[in-house]
Amino acid sequence: MRAISQRSFGEPAVLQPVDLPTPVPLPSEVLVRVRSTAVNPVDAMVRSGTFRMLGEPPFVLGWDISGVVEEVVPGVTRFEVGDEVYGMPFFPRAGNAYAEYVAVPSRQLARKPTTIDHDHAAALPLVGLTAWQALVDSANVRPGQRVLIHAGGGGVGHLAVQIAKARGAHVTATASAAKQDFVRSLGADEVVDYRGTDFTEKVGDLDVVLDTVGGPVGPRSIGVLRPGGLLLTIVDRTDTALRAATISAGRRFAGVTVEPDYVGLEALAKLVDEGRLMPFVEHTLPLEQAAVAHELIESGRTQGKIVLSV
Amino acid sequence: MRAISQRSFGEPAVLQPVDLPTPVPLPSEVLVRVRSTAVNPVDAMVRSGTFRMLGEPPFVLGWDISGVVEEVVPGVTRFEVGDEVYGMPFFPRAGNAYAEYVAVPSRQLARKPTTIDHDHAAALPLVGLTAWQALVDSANVRPGQRVLIHAGGGGVGHLAVQIAKARGAHVTATASAAKQDFVRSLGADEVVDYRGTDFTEKVGDLDVVLDTVGGPVGPRSIGVLRPGGLLLTIVDRTDTALRAATISAGRRFAGVTVEPDYVGLEALAKLVDEGRLMPFVEHTLPLEQAAVAHELIESGRTQGKIVLSV
Numbered sequence: 001m002r003a004i005s006q007r008s009f010g011e012p013a014v015l016q017p018v019d020l021p022t023p024v025p026l027p028s029e030v031l032v033r034v035r036s037t038a039v040n041p042v043d044a045m046v047r048s049g050t051f052r053m054l055g056e057p058p059f060v061l062g063w064d065i066s067g068v069v070e071e072v073v074p075g076v077t078r079f080e081v082g083d084e085v086y087g088m089p090f091f092p093r094a095g096n097a098y099a100e101y102v103a104v105p106s107r108q109l110a111r112k113p114t115t116i117d118h119d120h121a122a123a124l125p126l127v128g129l130t131a132w133q134a135l136v137d138s139a140n141v142r143p144g145q146r147v148l149i150h151a152g153g154g155g156v157g158h159l160a161v162q163i164a165k166a167r168g169a170h171v172t173a174t175a176s177a178a179k180q181d182f183v184r185s186l187g188a189d190e191v192v193d194y195r196g197t198d199f200t201e202k203v204g205d206l207d208v209v210l211d212t213v214g215g216p217v218g219p220r221s222i223g224v225l226r227p228g229g230l231l232l233t234i235v236d237r238t239d240t241a242l243r244a245a246t247i248s249a250g251r252r253f254a255g256v257t258v259e260p261d262y263v264g265l266e267a268l269a270k271l272v273d274e275g276r277l278m279p280f281v282e283h284t285l286p287l288e289q290a291a292v293a294h295e296l297i298e299s300g301r302t303q304g305k306i307v308l309s310v
Numbered sequence: 311m312r313a314i315s316q317r318s319f320g321e322p323a324v325l326q327p328v329d330l331p332t333p334v335p336l337p338s339e340v341l342v343r344v345r346s347t348a349v350n351p352v353d354a355m356v357r358s359g360t361f362r363m364l365g366e367p368p369f370v371l372g373w374d375i376s377g378v379v380e381e382v383v384p385g386v387t388r389f390e391v392g393d394e395v396y397g398m399p400f401f402p403r404a405g406n407a408y409a410e411y412v413a414v415p416s417r418q419l420a421r422k423p424t425t426i427d428h429d430h431a432a433a434l435p436l437v438g439l440t441a442w443q444a445l446v447d448s449a450n451v452r453p454g455q456r457v458l459i460h461a462g463g464g465g466v467g468h469l470a471v472q473i474a475k476a477r478g479a480h481v482t483a484t485a486s487a488a489k490q491d492f493v494r495s496l497g498a499d500e501v502v503d504y505r506g507t508d509f510t511e512k513v514g515d516l517d518v519v520l521d522t523v524g525g526p527v528g529p530r531s532i533g534v535l536r537p538g539g540l541l542l543t544i545v546d547r548t549d550t551a552l553r554a555a556t557i558s559a560g561r562r563f564a565g566v567t568v569e570p571d572y573v574g575l576e577a578l579a580k581l582v583d584e585g586r587l588m589p590f591v592e593h594t595l596p597l598e599q600a601a602v603a604h605e606l607i608e609s610g611r612t613q614g615k616i617v618l619s620v
Contacts, residue, residue, distance in 0.1 A: 026363060026402045028569040053336060075547035075567030077448040092336045107569050138387040237385040257385030259338040259417050263573060 002310075003099035004290040006057050009049030012294035015098075017287075020060070023096070025103035030079055031071035032104055036122035036284075037097045038064035039293045039306045041155070047294060054094050061290075062097030063088045065104075066112050066121035067310075076106045084112040086269075088125035088260050098290055100310055110265035113272035116279075123279040123305035124159075128268045130258040131160040134210055134232045135167065137264070138254050143168030145207040148199070148224065152188055153179030155305060156212045156234060158280055161186045164208075166276045172203050179303070182280075200224055211235060218242045225251045232256055280304035312620075313409035314600040316367050319359030322604035325408075327597075330370070333406070335413035340389055341381035342414055346432035346594075347407045348374035349603045349616045351465070357604060364404050371600075372407030373398045375414075376422050376431035377620075386416045394422040396579075398435035398570050408600055410620055420575035423582035426589075433589040433615035434469075438578045440568040441470040444520055444542045445477065447574070448564050453478030455517040458509070458534065462498055463489030465615060466522045466544060468590055471496045474518075476586045482513050484523075489613070492590075510534055521545060528552045535561045542566055590614035 001022045006014040025031045043061050045051040054061075066086040069079045079085060087109040089095050089102060096102055112121045135141045147164045151157040152173025164171045165187040174194040175183040183191045192202045200220055207229050209221045214235030219242060221231055230252045236242050237255020246253040271277035282304030285293050293306045311332045316324040335341045353371050355361040364371075376396040379389045389395060397419040399405050399412060406412055422431045445451045457474045461467040462483025474481045475497040484504040485493040493501045502509045510530055517539050519531040524545030529552060531541055540562045546552050547565020556563035581587035592614030595603050603616045 027567040028402055073567070075544075075565045077443075077564050077566060092338055105569055107571050133387075234385075254387050255385040256387060257337040257383070259415055261417050 001100035002287065003060050003096075004287060005060050006047060008057055009047070012047070012291040012298070015047065015061075015291040015294060020099065022101045023103040025071060025073050027073055027075055028107075029073055029103050029105050030069050030076055030085075030109070032065060032067040032085060032102050032109070033070040034065050034067040034097065034100060034102055034310045035118035036066045037062050037287070037308050037310060038122045038126070039290070039297055039308065040064065040126050041297060042126075044294050044298050053092050059094055060096040060098055062099070063091045063095035064122050064125045065089070065097045065102060066118040070101065078106040079109065084118075085109040086112040086121040086125060087262075087265055088129060088258075091126065091258065091260055098287065098308065107262050108260040110262045110269055113269040115273050115275075119281055119284050119307045119309065120279050122307055123281050124268060124272070125265060126258060127155045127305070128159050128277075128279065129261060129264050130156050130234055130256070131163050132264045132268060133258055133261070134234060134256040135160060135163050135208070136267070138256055139208045139230050139232055141167045141169050141208055145169045146205065147171050148203055148206050148209045148221070149173045149188075150194075150209070150211050150213045150217050150221070151175065152183040152186070152191065153303065154212055157210075158183070158186055158304075159277065160210055160212070161188050162277045163271070166271055169208075174199055182303075208232065219245060222246050222249050222251055228252065230254060281307050283307070284309050311410035312597065313370050313406075314597060315370050316357060318367055319357070322357070322601040322608070325357065325371075325601040325604060330409065332411045333413040335381060335383050337383055337385055339383055339413050339415050340379050340386055340395075340419070342375060342377040342395060342412050342419070343380040344375050344377040344407065344410060344412055344620045345428035346376045347372050347597070347618050347620060348432045348436070349600070349607055349618060350374065350436050351607060352436075354604050354608050363402050369404055370406040370408055372409070373401045373405035374432050374435045375399070375407045375412060376428040380411065388416040389419065394428075395419040396422040396431040396435060397572075397575055398439060398568075401436065401568065401570055408597065408618065417572050418570040420572045420579055423579040425583050425585070429591055429594050429617045429619065430589055432617055433591050434578060434582070435575065436568060437465045437615070438469050438587075438589065439571060439574050440466050440544055440566070441473050442574045442578060443568055443571070444544060444564075444566040445470060445473050445518070446577070448566055449518045449540050449542055451477045451479050451518055455479045456515065457481050458513055458516050458519045458531070459483045459498075460504075460519070460521050460523045460527050460531070461485065462493040462496070462501065463613065464522055467520075468493070468496055468614075469587065470520055470522070471498050472587045473581070476581055479518075484509055492613075518542065529555060532556050532559050532561055538562065540564060591617050593617070594619055
């Protein structure tokens with residue numbers, strides 16, 4: 001089958017088309033014909049060697065997939081051949097998703113949302129589950145709560161804004177001037193230009209803040225939380241000083257990672273099909289141009305997800 | 311850390327105590343100090359080389375664990391250090407559970423039932439999830455349905471009887487004469503001695519049959535199902551002739567495997583703590599006697615689970 005692999009850490013050019021054996025699914029797994037796979041910032045960090053979570057090359061990057069069930073190992077009852085599915089298999093271990101086929105445990109997949117195409121469905125799992133596991137599984141955001149999403153126009157942020165709104169929260173988001181209209185279109189009640197304005201002067205007494213930016217944003221967010229409010233961060237989860245400062249200020253702290261979960265995927269698909277959640281895809285490229293996709297994501301100039309069509 | 315490994319396929323004696331590095335949990339994972347791990351028939355098949363699902367040795371067998379969270383990677387919010395947890399990590403890939411410590415994705419664990427000890431909790435995941443995923447996830451057994459469990463005194467069977475009863479079904483179980491009282495004590499409404507009696511003369515018009523025995527039991531079960539009834543098998547899931555015969559007789563067929571799932575583990579723990587589900591542990595041995603545990607399980611004379619205390 002066609003796949004993209006690398007023999008060494010390095011620049012995007014290390015990503016090369018290869019021919020690999022089609023994986024053989026084990027009991028409880030299905031074989032998925034990948035239609036689309038998304039590129040995430042973590043992919044570039046693993047490719048370059050900055051974050052060596054897959055060990056030494058060669059390996060096949062990628063986790064986000066949307067595709068069609070090609071083969072079901074006898075004993076799997078959740079899916080049938082031909083079902084459209086999506087997911088983020090095996091993260092943070094090797095997902096092997098930059099490929100024509102992947103073998104996936106059936107409970108790491110859910111049915112693809114029916115109202116969007118494979119490119120958009122592939123854009124959803126990693127960033128969507130990150131937002132869901134932060135705002136719902138960890139924070140249990142409830143109707144009427146006041147929530148601040150930092151970088152509400154970003155990869156995780158634009159989904160977090162929509163999820164918090166779908167949960168009935170009052171949502172403020174920070175965004176650059178160029179993204180104000182986009183973030184407002186997502187349903188944000190208030191948008192704060194983080195360049196022109198000091199967000200700490202615009203909001204306060206919040207129940208939940210989600211930091212997707214890092215750096216000074218986390219420490220400065222403590223003071224806008226109500227006593228007992230929760231600071232979520234997907235960036236500085238290992239920052240023990242930030243954790244300590246938050247707790248000593250009488251607020252709560254939770255670093256959040258992301259993990260495969262069909263329950264979350266089903267919840268996200270339901271929101272999409274209800275018209276309450278839509279991922280923003282900026283570029284779609286053929287799988288063979290994975291290196292170009294990595295150049296784009298490392299440029300820092302993309303606004304939405306980059307998807308590879310397989 | 312202490313672990314049990316093997317350098318070659320073979321008899322139980324290939325299982326040897328070894329000293330291995332303590333695993334390092336990745337983002338989204340926790341490190342569990344294993345207190346108990348259970349031995350399943352599949353372990354013996356992998357050890358001997360009959361079923362090579364882990365590839366070539368060396369490897370560390372085992373999936374079922376109950377233990378205590380020793381370390382939480384920053385970003386995991388489902389558990390804290392000191393929480394008692396149980397699960398069946400990574401099945402059917404390497405679970406590495408015959409060991410003092412295992413690194414486990416947080417969503418492949420659930421809180422251990424509080425009313426049973428680690429030995430009993432470790433006895434539950436693989437067989438309990440097998441029964442749950444067959445009867446609940448695949449068959450959706452409902453109150454008033456008529457269910458037959460083959461080998462209701464066996465490893466999966468004794469939990470299947472209790473789960474079907476907890477779902478409100480009318481449960482018939484087959485069992486040898488020696489296990490009649492045991493299976494009755496599990497709540498079975500009727501028990502059929504499968505040596506002295508032909509079960510097809512005792513039951514009929516059933517909604518669901520669960521075959522945990524295999525061989526002629528599957529084909530003979532087709533006729534005791536009502537039209538549209540469901541034959542579940544955890545043994546002959548790849549038997550295309552049995553599938554075809556069942557379907558051509560106007561009944562439904564589902565082979566079932568087992569897969570990690572915190573939703574199922576949470577449901578099982580709830581049943582245990584409500585006093586409606588109890589795994590039967592027959593032997594508890596120290597981890598270092600894993601070879602003895604394998605001899606016992608291969609003798610065919612054990613009636614309940616064999617647990618290794620770590």
